[in-house]
Amino acid sequence: MNxxxxxxxxxxxxxxxxxxxxxxxxxxxxLVEQQLFNALKALTxxxxxxxxxxxxxxxxxxxxxxxxxxxxxxxxxxxxxxxRDLRLVMxxxxxxxxxxxxxxxxxxxxxxxxDLIEKQGPKSYYVGINAMGNxxxxxxxxxxxxxxxxxTKSALRVAGEEPKSDEMYVxxxxxxxxxxxxxxxxxxGTIDAVWTARAxxxxxxHARNICEYVIYFVxxxxxxxxxxxxxxxxxxxx
Amino acid sequence: MNxxxxxxxxxxxxxxxxxxxxxxxxxxxxLVEQQLFNALKALTxxxxxxxxxxxxxxxxxxxxxxxxxxxxxxxxxxxxxxxRDLRLVMxxxxxxxxxxxxxxxxxxxxxxxxDLIEKQGPKSYYVGINAMGNxxxxxxxxxxxxxxxxxTKSALRVAGEEPKSDEMYVxxxxxxxxxxxxxxxxxxGTIDAVWTARAxxxxxxHARNICEYVIYFVxxxxxxxxxxxxxxxxxxxx
Numbered sequence: 172m173n174x175x176x177x178x179x180x181x182x183x184x185x186x187x188x189x190x191x192x193x194x195x196x197x198x199x200x201x202l203v204e205q206q207l208f209n210a211l212k213a214l215t216x217x218x219x220x221x222x223x224x225x226x227x228x229x230x231x232x233x234x235x236x237x238x239x240x241x242x243x244x245x246x247x248x249x250x251x252x253x254x255r256d257l258r259l260v261m262x263x264x265x266x267x268x269x270x271x272x273x274x275x276x277x278x279x280x281x282x283x284x285x286d287l288i289e290k291q292g293p294k295s296y297y298v299g300i301n302a303m304g305n306x307x308x309x310x311x312x313x314x315x316x317x318x319x320x321x322x323t324k325s326a327l328r329v330a331g332e333e334p335k336s337d338e339m340y341v342x343x344x345x346x347x348x349x350x351x352x353x354x355x356x357x358x359x360g361t362i363d364a365v366w367t368a369r370a371x372x373x374x375x376x377h378a379r380n381i382c383e384y385v386i387y388f389v390x391x392x393x394x395x396x397x398x399x400x401x402x403x404x405x406x407x408x409x
Numbered sequence: 410m411n412x413x414x415x416x417x418x419x420x421x422x423x424x425x426x427x428x429x430x431x432x433x434x435x436x437x438x439x440l441v442e443q444q445l446f447n448a449l450k451a452l453t454x455x456x457x458x459x460x461x462x463x464x465x466x467x468x469x470x471x472x473x474x475x476x477x478x479x480x481x482x483x484x485x486x487x488x489x490x491x492x493r494d495l496r497l498v499m500x501x502x503x504x505x506x507x508x509x510x511x512x513x514x515x516x517x518x519x520x521x522x523x524d525l526i527e528k529q530g531p532k533s534y535y536v537g538i539n540a541m542g543n544x545x546x547x548x549x550x551x552x553x554x555x556x557x558x559x560x561t562k563s564a565l566r567v568a569g570e571e572p573k574s575d576e577m578y579v580x581x582x583x584x585x586x587x588x589x590x591x592x593x594x595x596x597x598g599t600i601d602a603v604w605t606a607r608a609x610x611x612x613x614x615h616a617r618n619i620c621e622y623v624i625y626f627v628x629x630x631x632x633x634x635x636x637x638x639x640x641x642x643x644x645x646x647x
Contacts, residue, residue: 233634240631244499251489261482264499268506348600352593358586362603369607393478396471 199235200315206277211304214284225281232274262384269377276370283363303339310378326382336375437473438553444515449542451522463519470512500622507615514608521601541577548616564620574613581606
């Protein structure tokens with residue numbers, strides 16, 4: 172579904188403004204995806220430069236958030252959007268908050284990657300973290316894809332992936348605790364891995380939030396704080 | 410400064426609507442404060458019932474978020490607010506997101522309190538967590554107070570307290586790691602304490618965010634992602 176086509180306004184300029192904020196969200200999303208990709212690459216391939224690149228680029232994510240937020244406020248003030256247009260602006264305002272937080276978590280992963288590379292700890296637990304990293308990275312990618320196409324079915328599917336990232340997190344945590352118990356000298360080096368897993372788990376949460384805003388925009392229903400099953404019912408109720 | 414007096418509208422009804430969402434934010438804030446208080450009480454006094462009460466009340470926080478969000482969308486659609494009124498609505502939309510997350514973190518603390526009570530682990534590290542709990546609880550209280558009075562000076566002061574909660578967190582983490590290293594059997598019981606400290610640290614972040622929205626509302630300046638020193642300059646630049 173193309174938002175530009177759906178919202179045909181007398182003012183072509185207004186259409187352009189709405190299309191523009193939507194595109195900027197996707198630019199911000201692309202940057203955040205890249206940040207996450209690089210942070211995970213730094214971690215799994217012990218590439219310090221990738222981690223440093225992520226830290227260097229972080230302010231750009233923040234600037235995009237502030238700037239898109241400003242655009243939204245301007246549209247609200249000048250265009251006084253209603254119905255579907257208003258929901259788009261609201262969905263954008265919320266989506267960029269979650270994107271910015273994903274960027275924050277990616278930066279944390281990058282910082283911990285640098286720490287872990289320096290400590291040269293054992294990498295046996297990287298397999299689990301890497302798998303979890305790929306899982307949440309796909310979630311972010313697919314959530315942005317659902318946002319781009321305003322596709323509730325995809326959004327619902329991606330939101331349904333979130334419990335799996337929770338499960339992966341619990342499994343990794345269990346493995347890390349065992350590892351720490353085997354030899355207390357492992358604790359310092361492992362606690363960063365614990366944080367990394369935690370950061371990835373939060374990224375999964377944020378990806379799910381973005382999916383909820385897509386459903387809110389298309390269906391006009393607030394599906395936060397309810398289960399995936401309830402979400403399915405809400406959508407099929409139409 | 411009283412928002413009701415500042416925004417004198419021809420429509421008394423519009424004034425009432427704005428005042429109403431502002432009051433509802435404070436009701437939600439009061440509930441979240443109480444949740445945090447009870448979660449910390451459960452933890453420090455090993456009172457399971459308090460923790461259970463927090464878990465039971467959590468959906469109420471979520472409902473308030475969804476409901477206030479709806480009110481804001483209605484005001485945007487019907488009243489098409491501009492300038493200061495629009496900034497108030499935007500500040501409210503963002504504030505309730507952070508309040509909801511503080512509620513989430515309080516619930517996590519409550520769940521971990523139950524876990525820690527069951528495990529009957531040693532409580533020597535509770536002193537630090539308790540002190541940190543009081544610190545972030547005061548931050549939340551004072552941030553809501555700054556919001557109620559729309560007082561930028563208080564907001565700035567509270568935002569300036571955030572680095573201290575970070576320091577407390579690092580100190581507690583160091584203490585907990587040492588404790589885990591002393592005896593690996595302590596690890597399982599201590600990891601919950603680590604999460605608790607992490608949850609409290611995040612609550613400090615959310616309190617700071619609320620202060621930033623207060624400054625945005627009063628000054629019309631987005632002070633996110635900048636240092637406290639820069640924030641001070643931005644405010645005194647008027």
